[in-house]
Each structure stands twice: as C-alpha cells, then as structure tokens.
Amino acid sequence: MAVQKRFIAGAICPRCAEMDRIRAWEQNGIRYRDCVSCDFFEQSPIEDDARSELETRVNREREEQRRNAIATVRILDPGSR
Template sequence: MKIKKRFIAGAACPECSDTDSLRWWEENNVEWVECVSCDFKEQRLPADQQEKVGEQDLIGIFKPE
C-alpha cells in the first residue's frame, strides 16, 4: 500500500525556517512530519492517543475541603 504524503500549506520548518516545505503522513497510527529542504523529521502519536497517555500518568487529583 502506497502512503499518501501531503504538504502543509504555510507551515515553516522548525529547523531551517523554510516555508511550504513540510509534508505530513500517517503510518501505523503514528503521524510523521518531515521537511523536504533539510533533514528535519518528527513523529508523534495522534491527538486522541496522546490524551490517553497523559491520563495514565495521572494518579489522582487532591481537592482539599
């Protein structure tokens, strides 16, 4: 299966600051962003999975009365 990569319009690369050079795609439930001008590449979990990870780290909330 071929993965479709899409450019992010108006976005600037955090490494080289080149505009309109970032492209995004999803592979195995992991989002990837890479710059075609430099070697910048970043991966992250989708937003719905990031929230679940944060909830697992939370034990409880103390509310004094």
C-alpha cells in the same frame, strides 16, 4: 499500500525556517512530518497531536495581532464610591 504524503500549506520548518516545505503523513497510528529542504523529521502518536498545532502564517499572524492588540484602560474616580 503506498502512504500519501501531503504538503502543509503555510507550515514553517522548525529547523531551517523555510515555508511550505513540510510534508505530513500517517501510518500505523503515528503521524510523521518531514522537511524536503533539510533533514528535519518528527513523529508523534496521533492522540498527542491535538495539543501541538503546526506553526503557519495564519496562527503566527493571530499571535502577533493578539500581542499588538490595543487594550482599553478605564480610569476610575476614587471619589465616586
């Protein structure tokens, strides 16, 4: 039975930093990823995969928004006890 390899939309290769070049597939309880632009290859057990999310445009933008978020500062009057 042939394994279906699927491209991950928005994923960025950790080695060559190209976007939309990462393929992923599962076989025998192991998840595989590779890049079609360079020689990046990674494998990991499926149960460990829940803690490592692939970097995509979406989660990169969310992280940038979180860092750039404006925090409200509340000034307290020391004499109002």
